[in-house]
Amino acid sequence: MATAIKPTRMELNRLRARLKTATRGHKLLKDKRDELMRQFMLIVKENKELREKVEERLAGAMASLSAASAVMSPEMLEQSLLYPKRRVSVAVKYRNIMGVTVPEYDFHTEDGGDALPYGYAMTSGELDDAIVGLTRSFTDMLELARIEKTVQLLANEIEKTRRRVNALEYMMIPELQSSIRYIRMKLEENERGNITRLMKVKDAILAEAHGYDK
């Protein structure tokens, strides 16, 4: 810490400037962290609810699917789903939340008229249920992807920012302050030493000029 510091006025000014920068950076980063936290809190609860909803819906659709696979032969099941009529594609846009780039998805599905890619003759009703169930929960799945990615990215950024805030608050700023104090004390000490020396020299000169005997 204060071992390698030269106790000079120049060094003191340099450290003071650094302390000023560090303090300002600390304030800014703290504000950033607080705002990120606020944004995070707004969506994290929504994320949890949405995830629970999607999991529940998917479980329902998957149950219908198991029922379908019990009724139909595996080959038949695979064949019915072999040629999807639907295509889904997504345009990715980016949004900036406090310097964090988060994705936003814009979906469009090309519907082949009907969600079910097969004729009804050879398939079971359970399969229809499963597909319809999946189609319904799909919008939620897409929304879940957006919100969950946002939460992940925000969480990362918050952690990073918090680490920086702490490093400044508990390491850098105290260190700079103690270095500054050290230099100031050392300079004052030198000044006192100087005054004492001057007083002694004055005494010596007076003694010589007037022949004082102490």
Added chain:
Amino acid sequence: MNPSDYKLAIVGDKDSVTAFKALGLTCVAAESAEEAARALRDLSAPEKRFAIIYITEDLARLIPEETAAYREITVPALILIPSKSGSLGLGLELLTQSAERAAGVKLF
């Protein structure tokens, strides 16, 4: 479909993912950790243009290191979904972890 558009994929055991074909997703069947890791690597290549990759919790549990890497990047997003055998609660657990890391306290 615009050339700039991205696609969606799903990775999981065969029974869980085939039905998603009907929705127009790209389905990749994987049964083991190696297969799942390979599938993820393939799908996340930028030229493949996948924006979201869904993966079943069963598989994600087998490859925690690979899935953790996706948390830092914007595209593609890796999202856990329950498989046909039901939710393992892994997706929720990871969400809780994120929240805890960010807030410094347990949120829910």
